[in-house]
Amino acid sequence: MAGMVVKRVLLTGDDGYDAIGIRLLVRMLKDRFDLQVAATISQMSGVGGHISVSTGGKYGESEIEGVPVIWVDGYPVDAMEVVKSRGDAVYDLVLSGINFGANVSGSILSSGTFTAAGHAISVGLAPRAIVLSWFLPVEFWFKKHAADEDITSYLNYPGRVARDIILRCIAENFWEAPILNVNFPAESSRSVLFTRFQPKLDAFYRYPISLDPKAGKFSYPPTLASDPDTDTQYDTGAILSGLISVTPCRPTPADTDAANRMTGRKLTLR
Numbered sequence: 001m002a003g004m005v006v007k008r009v010l011l012t013g014d015d016g017y018d019a020i021g022i023r024l025l026v027r028m029l030k031d032r033f034d035l036q037v038a039a040t041i042s043q044m045s046g047v048g049g050h051i052s053v054s055t056g057g058k059y060g061e062s063e064i065e066g067v068p069v070i071w072v073d074g075y076p077v078d079a080m081e082v083v084k085s086r087g088d089a090v091y092d093l094v095l096s097g098i099n100f101g102a103n104v105s106g107s108i109l110s111s112g113t114f115t116a117a118g119h120a121i122s123v124g125l126a127p128r129a130i131v132l133s134w135f136l137p138v139e140f141w142f143k144k145h146a147a148d149e150d151i152t153s154y155l156n157y158p159g160r161v162a163r164d165i166i167l168r169c170i171a172e173n174f175w176e177a178p179i180l181n182v183n184f185p186a187e188s189s190r191s192v193l194f195t196r197f198q199p200k201l202d203a204f205y206r207y208p209i210s211l212d213p214k215a216g217k218f219s220y221p222p223t224l225a226s227d228p229d230t231d232t233q234y235d236t237g238a239i240l241s242g243l244i245s246v247t248p249c250r251p252t253p254a255d256t257d258a259a260n261r262m263t264g265r266k267l268t269l270r
Contacts, residue, residue, distance in 0.1 A: 006092040006170050009033040010083065010125060013097050014044045014076045014112025017062070017069050018147035021098030021132070024154055026064050028163035029095075036091070037069040038079045040112075043144050045101065049115040050075045064147070076116035084123045094120040095166065097132030098158055101141040102183050104133075104235040104245070105198035107205070114181065118251035121178055128174050129251070130166060134158050134184045135239045138222035157188040165192065165244065177248030185239040193243045198236040203229035 011025050017039035029035060041060075057074035059082050070086075072079045076096075083089045096117040108114040108131075117129035151159075161184065169180055181197075198204055206223045231237040238245035250256070 004092070004128075004170065004173055007034055008091045008093075009035050010089070010091040010094045010120065011035060011037045011067075011096075012039045012076060012079055012094065012113075012116045012120070013099060014040065014047065014116065015100055015143070016040055016043050016145050017071045018064065019043075019100070019145040020149060020151055020154055021100060021134070023064060023147075023151055024098055024159040024162065025095055025132075026067050027151065027155070028159055029166070030065060030067055035067045036083075036089075037064060037067055038083045039069075039071065039116075040076055040079060041071045041073050043142055044075055044112050045099075045142050046110055047075050047112045048110045049077050049119065050112075051077045051081070076112035077119045080116055080119045080123060080125060083120075084125055089125055091120075091126040092128075093170070094126045094129040095132065096120075096129060097134075097182075098162055098184075099131075099133040100136050100143055101138075102133050102135040102236075102239060103131060103181065104183055104239070105204055106201045108181065108197075117179060121251040127178070129179045130169055130174075131179060131181045132158075132162055132166075132184070133182070135186050137186075158184045161188070161190060161244070164190075165246075175248060178251055179249045181235070181245075181247040181249055183235055183239050183245040183247075185242045185244065187242060189242050189244055191243050192246055193232060193238045195235045195238050195245045195247050196233055197247055197249070198229065198234040200229070203234075204236040 052074045059072045062069040096113045099113040103111045114131050117131045206221045210219045230240050235245040235247050
């Protein structure tokens with residue numbers, strides 16, 4: 001099967017437009033594709049699909065290594081809306097990441113990185129997306145990136161490995177999936193495993209969260225479960241086992257099997 005032709009690529013994410021992950025993709029891909037970056041001006045990890053409907057926001061332009069940037073002082077989904085509304089945006093592929101921190105299991109719903117990719121497809125910016133995330137300790141999740149940070153130590157991994165997996169996805173027509181959710185293990189790897197989403201968040205992250213009834217406050221313990229599930233059929237088990245996890249998925253949580261079975265059927269409530 002011949003791979004689809006990819007020329008124009010939109011880069012996004014939730015760590016900020018000048019984050020190391022986006023800069024790595026720019027460095028690795030700028031000589032192969034016509035790139036455009038559209039992302040937030042600051043760190044926005046964990047905001048999910050938040051959109052500035054009630055307030056609007058500001059946007060502007062910049063550049064990274066000669067690649068044009070559209071930044072928004074808002075959320076990742078806002079960046080996709082701004083690109084869409086400029087009216088000149090037709091892309092072959094969206095790449096979201098490389099996120100500092102895994103996006104696995106049900107946590108994709110709270111990920112600005114994942115929801116930006118899904119929203120881009122939903123508003124017609126591109127037919128396919130790859131979400132790229134790196135399983136790192138919690139102190140990296142909300143890192144405030146800077147445009148002048150040296151990225152040399154990241155070029156081989158995850159940089160070149162991300163480039164190679166992106167090119168393979170294109171060559172394989174994305175295995176017919178609208179979105180491929182890719183998670184890199186903490187340590188360098190070139191072994192890839194196709195996986196499912198881990199169905200239980202508490203099989204990977206520590207639960208319950210911390211509650212202080214007296215103060216009326218809650219907080220999230222920044223650790224994994226004491227005995228995480230290492231079953232490699234799931235995305236979480238794969239990265240814990242040092243494998244690159246690739247999970248095919250859709251931009252919306254629709255149950256396609258149920259929808260195909262039930263669409264058009266009617267019933268009467270009594």
